[in-house]
Amino acid sequence: xxxxxxxxxxxxxxxxxxxxxxxxxxxxxxxxxxxxxxxxxxxxxxxxxxxxxxxxxxxxxxxxxxxxxxxxxxxxxxxxxxxxxxxxxxxxxxxxxxxxxxxxxxxxxxxxxxxxxxxxxxxxxxxxxxxxxxxxxxxxxxxxxxx
Amino acid sequence: xxxxxxxxxxxxxxxxxxxxxxxxxxxxxxxxxxxxxxxxxxxxxxxxxxxxxxxxxxxxxxxxxxxxxxxxxxxxxxxxxxxxxxxxxxxxxxxxxxxxxxxxxxxxxxxxxxxxxxxxxxxxxxxxx
Numbered sequence: 001x002x003x004x005x006x007x008x009x010x011x012x013x014x015x016x017x018x019x020x021x022x023x024x025x026x027x028x029x030x031x032x033x034x035x036x037x038x039x040x041x042x043x044x045x046x047x048x049x050x051x052x053x054x055x056x057x058x059x060x061x062x063x064x065x066x067x068x069x070x071x072x073x074x075x076x077x078x079x080x081x082x083x084x085x086x087x088x089x090x091x092x093x094x095x096x097x098x099x100x101x102x103x104x105x106x107x108x109x110x111x112x113x114x115x116x117x118x119x120x121x122x123x124x125x126x127x128x129x130x131x132x133x134x135x136x137x138x139x140x141x142x143x144x145x146x147x
Numbered sequence: 148x149x150x151x152x153x154x155x156x157x158x159x160x161x162x163x164x165x166x167x168x169x170x171x172x173x174x175x176x177x178x179x180x181x182x183x184x185x186x187x188x189x190x191x192x193x194x195x196x197x198x199x200x201x202x203x204x205x206x207x208x209x210x211x212x213x214x215x216x217x218x219x220x221x222x223x224x225x226x227x228x229x230x231x232x233x234x235x236x237x238x239x240x241x242x243x244x245x246x247x248x249x250x251x252x253x254x255x256x257x258x259x260x261x262x263x264x265x266x267x268x269x270x271x272x273x274x275x276x
Contacts (some may be wrong), residue, residue, distance in 0.1 A: 023171075025164045030171035031202040032158055035214060056209065057202040064173050085197045089222035095215055138222075 003111055003118040003143075007076050010108045012069045013110055017062040021052045021098035028055055044097070051098035059090050059135045063124045066106040070122050076108070078120065079143050086119070087140035093133045101129040109138065118143040148212070148249055148272060152241040156207035160195060161232045168199045195262075200255055204266050207237040208251060212262030214271045219248055219269040229255075229262045239266065247272055 021041065028038035029091040036043035037053040044052045054062075071078055096102060109123040165179040174196055177184040185193045201223050208217050229235065239253035253266030 027171040030164075030167040031199060031206065033206060035209070037214065053215055054220070055202070055205070056215055057198070057205045060172055060174075060198050085225050087222065087224050088198065088201055089220070091220040092218060 003113045004075075004077060005111045007073070007108045008071075008111050010075070012073075012106045014103045014105045015065050015069070016101055016103045017065065019054060019058075019062060019096055019098050019100045019102060023061065024052050024058060024098055027058050027061060031055065031057065033118065041070050049095070049097055054096040054098075056090065056095075056135075059092070059126070059137060062096065062102045062143075063104045063106075063126060063137055066104040066124055067122060070106055070108060070120075071141075076111075076120065078141065079109070079146075082144045082146060084142050084144070085139075086142040087138075089138040091136045092116075093135065094131050096126075096134050097127070100134075102126045102134055115137075116145040135141065148241055148244055148270075150215065150241055150244055152240075153209050154211040154237075154239040154251070154253075156203060156210065156237040157234055158203050158237075160199070160229070160231050162231055162233060164199070165193055165195060168196050172196065172198065174198070180229060190228070193231060195231065196224040196264075197229075200225075200229050200235065200263050204237050204239075204253055204255055204263055207239055207253065208268050209268060211239075213273060217271050217273075220273050221266065221268045223253075223263045223267075224265045225262070226264050227260050227262050231258055233257050235262070237263075239268070244272065 104126040107123045110121040120141045122139040126134045235257045237255045239251045242250040248269045251268045255263035
């Protein structure tokens with residue numbers, strides 16, 4: 001298998017995600033969160049937050065559409081039948097809360113190949129409506145050669 | 148918090164955990180929600196979303212170290228696959244503790260297999276006073 005590395009450095013159009021209170025609650029329940037700041041407005045406000053607080057890993061929700069942009073980009077030609085999520089990294093500079101509007105930009109950080117296995121690394125960065133960085137991610141997908 | 152301190156979280160994903168997570172996250176890959184499809188592509192059955200398991204690793208840190216603000220970064224590698232209705236253990240160990248952050252290494256295991264490995268987090272250290 002030969003991977004096409006032409007797309008390294010490609011930057012996609014920024015996408016904005018409006019963080020909804022009930023979406024945070026739905027995500028928090030689906031991931032077993034019990035901290036009331038993720039589940040209850042009064043509890044979040046009582047601890048000094050403007051609104052219900054997104055769990056850190058909610059980043060997968062607001063960055064997800066940007067990742068899909070690259071995953072489904074014909075220029076990358078990712079073979080879904082042999083795709084696995086290899087590695088994931090996030091760095092959080094500040095919390096996201098309900099009501100935030102988060103704009104995420106994705107860059108193809110790297111594409112490489114080792115012994116027939118393709119590695120695709122996507123870098124995401126999300127800023128809030130005040131221009132403050134909320135979260136940066138690195139998504140590494142592995143495409144194994146067909147058996 | 149001091150080097151060598153340990154954290155642990157145990158969680159058993161119930162029969163519908165992947166269905167709820169698919170809806171919550173938007174990841175509807177049928178290997179996670181369609182038993183028949185999963186078997187047809189050679190899996191033992193529906194498997195967990197790796198990012199759900201990573202969320203459990205994150206939660207082990209935020210519950211131990213003082214809430215969502217405490218987690219500054221987390222990186223993991225996914226290995227093998229997690230399955231439904233079997234207990235998962237997230238285990239972490241505090242390494243270097245600096246002025247403002249501490250490093251925590253972690254992994255998640257299920258039935259003796261590591262499904263998340265090389266977890267590495269930076270946790271914000273709250274100053275006393």
